[in-house]
Amino acid sequence: MTASEVAGILAEIGRLAELVDPNPFRARAYAQAARALEGSDLDLARLAHADHLTSIPGIGPGIAQAIREMVTTGSASIHAELSAQIPAGLYAVLRVPGLGTKKVRTLREQLGIESLDDLERAAAEGQVAGLSGFGAKTEQKILQGIAFLRTTLGWRRYPDALATAVRLLEWLRGHPAVGAAEIVGGLRRRMEVVNAVELVAASGQPEQVLEAFAALGGVRPTRRVDRATFMLQDGLPAQLRCVPVERFVGITAWETGGEVHLQELSVRADACGLRLTADGVYQGAEPLPLPAESTLYEMLGLEYVPPELREGCGEVVAATGALPRLVKEEDLRGTFHCHTSYSDGTASVAEMAEAARARGWSYLGLADHSRSAGYAGGLSVAAVAKQHREIDAWNRANRGVHIFKGVESDILADGSLDYDDATLARFDYVVGSVHSGFGMSEREMTDRVIRAVRNARLTILAHPTGRLLLTRDAYAIDLRAVIDACAEHRVAVEINADPHRLDLDWRHVRYAAERGVLIPINPDAHSTRGLDNVAFGVNMARKGWLQAGQVLNTWTLEEVETYFADRKQNS
């Protein structure tokens, strides 16, 4: 069992304990222990054997015992005990915005609510508003929250769905009757959220493959001609289409989509005497075997269009010779929005820098939270000075990775940044973020953010809409107006590559780039492993048609140093 898997179970114990244990600090202890382990490479089995688990900060004798159980038996009895006390449906209730553990407990004790359906019924009947501590507004907010949650049901964020898809793909490719297999659908187009895991396999024995695939689900599969679908454990449908080898490529392209892209391809195909169908590419009445998707595009007189561009945003026209050379992960030379243990990260300055070097980068920008973010250990002015001394020492030692001194400064309600000008001037660059006051009107929020953009100390605007995918909608903001202001004041706008955010959304990336706004891809890393988030950001950059030069972290160390110095001089 890996440290990450143990962390997952500890986090789950924390959530369960929140719902049943009157002492909130016990739940927090499990959550903190989970945080200490997630993204670490610790060999817990070895530490358990040597009785050294409690040397990890945040792990005492109680949690050490639970970990020992997990690494030897694969599960922990405390987890089973707590699970038995909590109906599964109560998790969803806890996800309703505005409901915390206290209110959920009250709802359960007073009204017997154990699921979203229970809660929706009670709220619709007006039972909730009558409870002590609740009122009419809370009841309305609950109903709105449930409506939002229902729109997210059945959807998964990219990395979660991808992990499942890759497992299924490996299984398929290992099956003796399968010649080729591919992930298709939104996942192949690298959409930020998907509502299914879709695969296509080539086989001469489709019955055998579909049967075996469906059996993986352990439940009775839905079968339709050449398809099998089953529900994954987490409620996401997994669908396999099993097709003859000679039609595999055409069907893969069809199943990858998107809809508008296929329509536009079909028009070109008609003109070339070909037919694009759900059953492959046809020339006359005969299916046309294709060695690769690139052959299909070539036959249509087009450059190969990478799957992530197939969204019907003008890529078919552009593929006649004007497709961008999309940025690649290998183009990155560093990144700019990372946290350390000075605020709410888990790794030290040196550990983060070493991790950057391990990724072949030549620089790393650290941007810990500012003082308003007390909940995240935001840095006092004194702590900033201490961190800067540590960074200076690292840079003097010339260890191959240069550390830039940055900060993630809260954009306060009035649009000001969170330190005085003299303090802000001590950083190489300043990242600005909204972390509070999400309830403003669109006008107020837009004015607030633009005021921050006009501040000459601001270098990068972070996660510009504040959305959390499948958890929280973007706050109201006129994003075009903000991007225009960033263009005018030469403020870069990040693609926050945390897969929960992916904000700036790829649908706005192209507009920003067209306005000449520089776009860094920032992992918002809170651990060394969090640096790998950049891969998700690269996906979004590619979906937004970005080329390497438009992404700040493809620039060389010298270029970035000059850019920051130039910005500071003009501020």
Added chain:
DNA sequence: GCCGTTTTCGGCCCGACTGTTTTCAGTCG
């Protein structure tokens, strides 16, 4: 449940906001 120590208990990231109250509990970031 963990931690630190002026150890063996008492505190635990902390301040703003909201809606419910009528002075504050609960939630959120």
